[in-house]
Amino acid sequence: MSLKDLKGFIISSQDKGILLASGVGEEKTVQALVKTPAWVQEAVSKRIVPIDTQDSRYIGLFAPNDDKYILLLMDEANDAVMEFLLGVDFSTNILEQILTDPYDAMVVANRQGRLAYLSPVHEKFFGLKHGEAIGAKVTDVIPNSRLCDVIKTGVAEVGQVLQMGDTQRVTSRHPIRRDGEIVGAIGRVMFKGPQQIEKMSRKITALEKRLAEYERESKSDKVKEKYLDAIIGQSLAIEAVRRQIKKVAALDVPVLIQGESGTGKELVARALHMYSQRSDSNLVTVNAAALPATLVESELFGYEAGAFTGAHRKGRPGKFEQADGGTIFLDEIGDMPLEVQSKLLRVLQERIVERVGGDKPKSVDFRLCSATNHNLEDLVEENKFRLDLFYRISPVCITLPSLEERKEDIPLLLRHFMQEMADKYDKANVEVESNVVDYLMSRRWPGNIRQLRHEVERAFVFAENGVLRIEDFGGESGGSRSFGAQPQNRNNRLTGGGMTDGTIKEATARVELEMISDCMVRFRGNKKKVADHLGISRSYLYKKLEELNIHED
Numbered sequence: 001m002s003l004k005d006l007k008g009f010i011i012s013s014q015d016k017g018i019l020l021a022s023g024v025g026e027e028k029t030v031q032a033l034v035k036t037p038a039w040v041q042e043a044v045s046k047r048i049v050p051i052d053t054q055d056s057r058y059i060g061l062f063a064p065n066d067d068k069y070i071l072l073l074m075d076e077a078n079d080a081v082m083e084f085l086l087g088v089d090f091s092t093n094i095l096e097q098i099l100t101d102p103y104d105a106m107v108v109a110n111r112q113g114r115l116a117y118l119s120p121v122h123e124k125f126f127g128l129k130h131g132e133a134i135g136a137k138v139t140d141v142i143p144n145s146r147l148c149d150v151i152k153t154g155v156a157e158v159g160q161v162l163q164m165g166d167t168q169r170v171t172s173r174h175p176i177r178r179d180g181e182i183v184g185a186i187g188r189v190m191f192k193g194p195q196q197i198e199k200m201s202r203k204i205t206a207l208e209k210r211l212a213e214y215e216r217e218s219k220s221d222k223v224k225e226k227y228l229d230a231i232i233g234q235s236l237a238i239e240a241v242r243r244q245i246k247k248v249a250a251l252d253v254p255v256l257i258q259g260e261s262g263t264g265k266e267l268v269a270r271a272l273h274m275y276s277q278r279s280d281s282n283l284v285t286v287n288a289a290a291l292p293a294t295l296v297e298s299e300l301f302g303y304e305a306g307a308f309t310g311a312h313r314k315g316r317p318g319k320f321e322q323a324d325g326g327t328i329f330l331d332e333i334g335d336m337p338l339e340v341q342s343k344l345l346r347v348l349q350e351r352i353v354e355r356v357g358g359d360k361p362k363s364v365d366f367r368l369c370s371a372t373n374h375n376l377e378d379l380v381e382e383n384k385f386r387l388d389l390f391y392r393i394s395p396v397c398i399t400l401p402s403l404e405e406r407k408e409d410i411p412l413l414l415r416h417f418m419q420e421m422a423d424k425y426d427k428a429n430v431e432v433e434s435n436v437v438d439y440l441m442s443r444r445w446p447g448n449i450r451q452l453r454h455e456v457e458r459a460f461v462f463a464e465n466g467v468l469r470i471e472d473f474g475g476e477s478g479g480s481r482s483f484g485a486q487p488q489n490r491n492n493r494l495t496g497g498g499m500t501d502g503t504i505k506e507a508t509a510r511v512e513l514e515m516i517s518d519c520m521v522r523f524r525g526n527k528k529k530v531a532d533h534l535g536i537s538r539s540y541l542y543k544k545l546e547e548l549n550i551h552e553d
């Protein structure tokens with residue numbers, strides 16, 4: 001409404017009646033109303049009243065002033081505000097309720113982002129005197145208010161949660177427009193939100209927490225599965241192994257993994273660790289066959305500073321200490337010398353280690369996992385393995401099938417190793433000739449999967465024109481071509497070394513030692529890599545290294 005809507009006025013006094021009238025104010029019907037005290041009393045309290053004449057309806061605005069009042073007569077406006085003000089008998093009371101509601105505060109900012117209104121409850125909350133903050137910048141009074149943002153964007157923000165002090169409040173902010181232009185914004189803050197909202201907010205917080213937990217769990221499930229998936233194979237035998245791993249992993253009992261060399265015992269140990277509650281701590285592998293009796297104590301139990309010549313200055317924790325809270329994997333346990341077995345037995349019984357040169361026994365908490373390719377019961381019979389140790393390490397046994405027992409897995413393993421080699425040698429798109437799978441399935445694999453992997457690698461390297469053929473494989477008696485030396489060099493070496501002298505067995509043994517020593521140089525003494533590369537077990541490698549007079553340092 002503006003002044004152009006003004007159609008008349010009346011100035012009246014209680015004692016003297018109408019003092020001045022103009023426009024519609026001169027009409028008899030209007031003056032008759034003004035002369036009726038009851039009507040005037042009601043109109044003053046309402047401030048805005050409808051005034052009907054014979055022809056039209058006007059809006060009367062009352063402005064009391066001591067014993068006088070002014071009545072402005074305006075054209076009826078067709079807007080929602082007037083409809084509300086005129087239509088609802090107690091509209092001003094409603095407005096008053098809205099402005100002074102103790103639980104639903106109101107903030108009004110003008111276009112410049114300055115406070116035009118702050119309801120009393122809000123003033124009280126901020127410790128302000130009535131009217132003190134009017135004209136101040138909204139953000140100076142309500143630090144994290146977003147009213148200015150709403151003025152800028154013109155986009156309402158409804159039902160948002162605002163942190164006020166140490167409590168959360170539900171707020172709504174709306175831009176206010178006049179003739180399409182933003183002139184300010186109004187914010188409402190629920191000081192005492194309906195209980196349902198508080199309840200809902202608590203529920204949402206709890207659900208968010210649960211969701212984050214599920215996400216964390218499913219992520220770690222994926223990590224675990226990676227270790228189980230690394231055991232390739234779909235045969236019933238290998239599926240059963242996977243099931244056993246899942247079942248046994250959480251039980252925290254010692255596990256003995258049995259199986260021929262190269263059947264994947266180390267992969268099983270890793271999966272067992274990852275599926276156990278100890279997966280956040282270390283998995284420490286000890287090759288029991290490679291432990292010389294002289295160093296066994298310092299290796300397994302650690303040593304204190306200056307314990308012996310050559311000892312590390314600060315001392316070193318042993319394998320059991322490193323595995324504290326986690327898993328210790330004793331590989332090739334069947335090849336452990338008897339005197340080492342007794343020392344091991346003591347730790348398994350007491351769960352206490354004492355560093356060499358130290359005097360402070362330390363208790364250690366580990367899960368034991370051991371592996372062997374021997375039949376330990378036979379070794380016990382032959383007095384090569386302690387019976388009490390056998391019982392200690394084998395409450396649960398997982399037996400891995402040989403490749404012979406699960407030849408149906410060869411196609412899958414071949415595909416897996418082809419992919420591995422393609423990544424390793426950065427050589428994609430090598431195809432496998434269709435008869436290769438039949439050939440590999442018809443062969444014997446005494447070295448099991450390690451041997452298969454090794455032969456696939458060799459064939460992959462020798463494959464010509466991007467096709468892997470049967471000829472690229474070495475055949476059962478060993479490679480027709482080999483790594484390391486050039487073929488003719490090897491011929492020279494073999495014939496020059498007396499290949500035609502002695503028996504075939506002797507020649508084979510010589511070639512074997514040559515290949516091992518070549519590989520020891522090539523892999524800088526890393527026995528795991530050497531064993532994997534040559535397709536032999538690590539215990540066999542250690543035996544051969546003894547023959548070559550190469551010892552652990």
Ligand SMILES: Nc1ncnc2c1ncn2[C@@H]1O[C@H](COP(=O)(O)OP(=O)(O)OP(=O)(O)O)[C@@H](O)[C@H]1O
Nearest residue numbers: 231232261262263264265266267373449450537538
């Ligand atoms: N099921 C399998 N899927 C994929 N790779 C496998 C599988 N089993 C074994 N291998 C691979 O074969 C090689 C030998 O495996 P691993 O060292 O686990 O055998 P092992 O039984 O511990 O042998 P050893 O008794 O000689 O120590 C590794 O390269 C391993 O990744």
